[in-house]
Amino acid sequence: MNNARNNANAVGLTTNDIIKNDSSDPSPAASGLLAGKVAFITGAGRGIGAAAARLFAAEGARVLLAARSEDQLKAVAEEIRASGGVADHAVCDLADPASVRGAVDRAVELYGRLDVAFNNAATGQPPGPLDELSGADFDRLYAVNLKGPWVAMSAEIAAMRATAGRGAIVNTSSVGALMANPQLPAYGALKRALNSLTESAAATYGPEGIRVNAVAPGTTLTELLFEWDERSPGTVDALNARTPLGRAAEPREIAEAAAWLLSDRASYVTGTVLRVDGGMLA
Incomplete structure (x- = not known):
């Protein structure tokens, strides 16, 4: 844990900055992305x-925040409105x-x-070999990290069809799914399955004007x-040593990639899993 916090400080962030994810965004502009x-x-x-909620709102979107913790959602929504x-929020458990x-x-x-959706929520696993993972932990990972985005995409596509008539979806994958x-x-396996689901959805719904992409973050300060670093000390240092840019990403940097993919500036991009990894897999 201390190594991860020290890594954050090395890139000019305090712990509070990381948790708040750069809350000093500019006010929304009519010409935003x-x-x-x-x-x-x-x-x-x-x-x-x-970070995405703050950024999307600053770029002119009206945002609906969803997560399990109402206290966290309220805090972020109030910050955006201020x-x-x-912004508003809805309590949501991807396993439900x-x-x-x-x-x-x-x-x-x-x-x-509904115009755009960012399916970012996920849950982690205890680090270790596959034979040491319990069946209950695997079922939880499947319910949240694969079935959850599938349910969300199904609902989002239906809402886009019924309202905007077109739209864009971005799912959060991981570089850990690409190796x-x-x-x-x-x-990693479930995120790789999510990549396949993303690509299949892009092929299926592209003719309707609904684009579906994914971002695959590398080491990110979340x-x-x-x-993970607390359970396996030295993880962040080891990951940064494999990254040409030599550091972890701020959450805002991943959100920027998602915002572009959701915007009309990416109007000819669909079925892509965009690596945002500091060159880790270059």
Whole structure:
């Protein structure tokens, strides 16, 4: 844990900065990257999801934040509104399909449409070889990291069809899905399955004007990374040593890639798993 925190300090961040994910965003502008769009974001209470919520709102979107922790959601939504943005929240557990569908419905109820969705929420696994992972842990990972995005995409596509008539979806994958991942084997395998689901959805719904892509973050300063480093000290240092840029990403940097993929500036991009990894897999 201390190594991860020290890594954060090495790139000019305090622990509070990381948890708040650069909350000093500018006020939303009518000419922003996502101006006029309604955005739905899962895992929006912290980490990459919270950074995305702040960024999307600053880029002109009306955002609906979804996650399990209502306290975290309220804090991020209030921060966005205080900066002049439009935000609300819905408590959502990706392991509960009804709550996922309800959260998507809430976005349409509040804002009248759905244009873009960022399926970012995920859960981690205890690091270690695959034979040491319990069946219960694997089932939990499957429910949240693969079935959850499948349910979310199904609901989002239905909402886009019924309202905006077109749209864009981005799923959060991982560079750990693009290579052997002996310390997080189930996490990597399910994220790789999510890549396949992303590509299949892109091929299926492209003719309707619905684009589907994924971002594959490398080492990123989130609580999941800190938890991994705490259980396996030295993890962050080892990952940074494999990264040409020599550091971990701030959550905002991953959110920037997602925002571009969701925007009209990426209008001819679909079925892509975009690595945002500091060159780790170059």
